[in-house]
Amino acid sequence: MFKPLELFVGLRYTRSRRDNHSISFISLASMLGITLGVLVLITVLSVMNGFQKELRSRILGMVAHVTVSGTDGVLTDWQSTMSRLTNQAEILGVAPYIEKQVMVTSEYGTPQGVLMTGVVPEYQGAVSDVNLPAHRLMGDLLELQSRQYGIVLGVELAANLNVTLGDKVTVISPKARVTPAGVIPRMKRFTVVGIFRMRMPDYDASSAFIHLDDAKRLFSMREGISGVRLKLRDLFSADRVTHTLQQQLGSQYAVKSWSEDNASLFHAFKMEKIMMFIVLGLIVFVALFNLVASLVMMVKDKTADIAILRTLGMSPASISKTFMIQGSIIGVFGTLLGVILGVLLATHVENIVPAIETLLGRKMFSAEVFYISEIPSDMRLPEVVVIAAVSLVSSVIATIYPARRAAAIEPAESLRYE
Numbered sequence: 001m002f003k004p005l006e007l008f009v010g011l012r013y014t015r016s017r018r019d020n021h022s023i024s025f026i027s028l029a030s031m032l033g034i035t036l037g038v039l040v041l042i043t044v045l046s047v048m049n050g051f052q053k054e055l056r057s058r059i060l061g062m063v064a065h066v067t068v069s070g071t072d073g074v075l076t077d078w079q080s081t082m083s084r085l086t087n088q089a090e091i092l093g094v095a096p097y098i099e100k101q102v103m104v105t106s107e108y109g110t111p112q113g114v115l116m117t118g119v120v121p122e123y124q125g126a127v128s129d130v131n132l133p134a135h136r137l138m139g140d141l142l143e144l145q146s147r148q149y150g151i152v153l154g155v156e157l158a159a160n161l162n163v164t165l166g167d168k169v170t171v172i173s174p175k176a177r178v179t180p181a182g183v184i185p186r187m188k189r190f191t192v193v194g195i196f197r198m199r200m201p202d203y204d205a206s207s208a209f210i211h212l213d214d215a216k217r218l219f220s221m222r223e224g225i226s227g228v229r230l231k232l233r234d235l236f237s238a239d240r241v242t243h244t245l246q247q248q249l250g251s252q253y254a255v256k257s258w259s260e261d262n263a264s265l266f267h268a269f270k271m272e273k274i275m276m277f278i279v280l281g282l283i284v285f286v287a288l289f290n291l292v293a294s295l296v297m298m299v300k301d302k303t304a305d306i307a308i309l310r311t312l313g314m315s316p317a318s319i320s321k322t323f324m325i326q327g328s329i330i331g332v333f334g335t336l337l338g339v340i341l342g343v344l345l346a347t348h349v350e351n352i353v354p355a356i357e358t359l360l361g362r363k364m365f366s367a368e369v370f371y372i373s374e375i376p377s378d379m380r381l382p383e384v385v386v387i388a389a390v391s392l393v394s395s396v397i398a399t400i401y402p403a404r405r406a407a408a409i410e411p412a413e414s415l416r417y418e
Helices: 004-014 025-062 078-086 155-161 212-218 235-249 263-301 303-311 316-360 381-398 400-407 411-415
Strands: 066-070 091-105 112-119 136-139 150-154 168-179 182-196 207-211 227-232 253-257
Touching (some): 025 316, 066 235, 078 235, 168 212, 235 253, 263 303, 263 400
Parallel strands (some): 112 207, 150 182
Antiparallel strands (some): 091 112, 091 227
């Protein structure tokens, strides 16, 4: 879009040398500032994406993509409901469950409040990651058998109860029963047949599984269950599938997606990501102010040159384009360098952080304190494109004011004292 003369002069000004044969320090600082801003933005947003993805996968390893229950929290005709749901093309797995809060005690441990889930082991693997080899520390979820009263505990819960495989625990249900001695809570002894670790302290310390039939007897639920859990082919279609199932099943059913149960958590992630983009984007804008200052100083320094170019016939528009080219070149090089370095850092941060930890001899993110003790990264191309585009457009806009000042220079006034 620019004539060769304007491009030539703009490139000459950009490559202007001083006695030390280096480019202007202030222009270099502008370019490095843009590079640093773009690099930090790409890296930090990629790490935040990685944390969000890792946390979501761990949460969804325990909870279902979609749950179907009755409006009163009890699903009675659950076998036929499962049959209807199994035929849905977007549903990968269906499993019944009973979920209640109980108290679990052992002979040597501390009593713990637990979210007890009654499951059918053969179905549970289709909707949950609990029994995957990566999460199964001891035993197996398939060891749960009807009327055998086995129980599978989270690793933190087992540690607090001071139990291991084969030990006995007592489950106290809030469902009381009336006896000649009065009203007493319902209690049952269970044998530990498995221990799992989801690497989520809240779940590992407060989750336990028993067989669905044992849960029915413990909670006095004869025919009904809490509901049915579904696993979808695409977890991000959960809201749409929830709406479709609600229309198909009718108002006597309550259909909920994972996003509803964890809406506040992921909304906080989204808001934090937006605010981080704004805050870190200020690094780029500070560099752009530096770019404006360098161009203004360049215009002041080249006043005589501009006047001579004007007397030779160069128009004010051409002068303006010359300095816009100079500033844009700095913005383009800074952005491209920032994108390259940012992409390299974002894609290798998972290896860089362990190397730094080895060098320092200490763990930066202890598993005892943080949910996620590694630094995950999930670089997304659309975000990189947006960051690069914003940086480039902002660089061009930043050149407008200095370019207009250069175009407004009057040759006669500038050369009067030359």
